[in-house]
Amino acid sequence: MDYLPQDPFMLISSINMLLRDGEYESLEDICASFDRDEEEIKTTLLQHGYIYNETQKQMIPADCC
Numbered sequence: 001m002d003y004l005p006q007d008p009f010m011l012i013s014s015i016n017m018l019l020r021d022g023e024y025e026s027l028e029d030i031c032a033s034f035d036r037d038e039e040e041i042k043t044t045l046l047q048h049g050y051i052y053n054e055t056q057k058q059m060i061p062a063d064c065c
Contacts, residue, residue: 001014001018003034004031004034004036004041008044008045008047008048008050011041011044011045011056012045012048012050012059014040015027015030015041015052015058015059016059018030019057019058020058025057026054026057027041027042027052027054045059046062047061049063050062051060
């Protein structure tokens with residue numbers, strides 16, 4: 001993957017795939033690798049109903065837990 005998508009739902013899928021496949025250990029690692037601001041990503045995804053769960057290492061619905 002050369003870049004992180006701008007579309008929020010494609011971004012969620014991409015982040016979860018990168019974490020699940022073990023390519024990265026955390027959202028912080030992904031953001032550093034793709035030169036993206038972690039807080040900006042978290043804010044954008046929260047606006048679309050998702051949060052980053054550090055324990056599960058994945059993006060999950062904000063109303064889930």
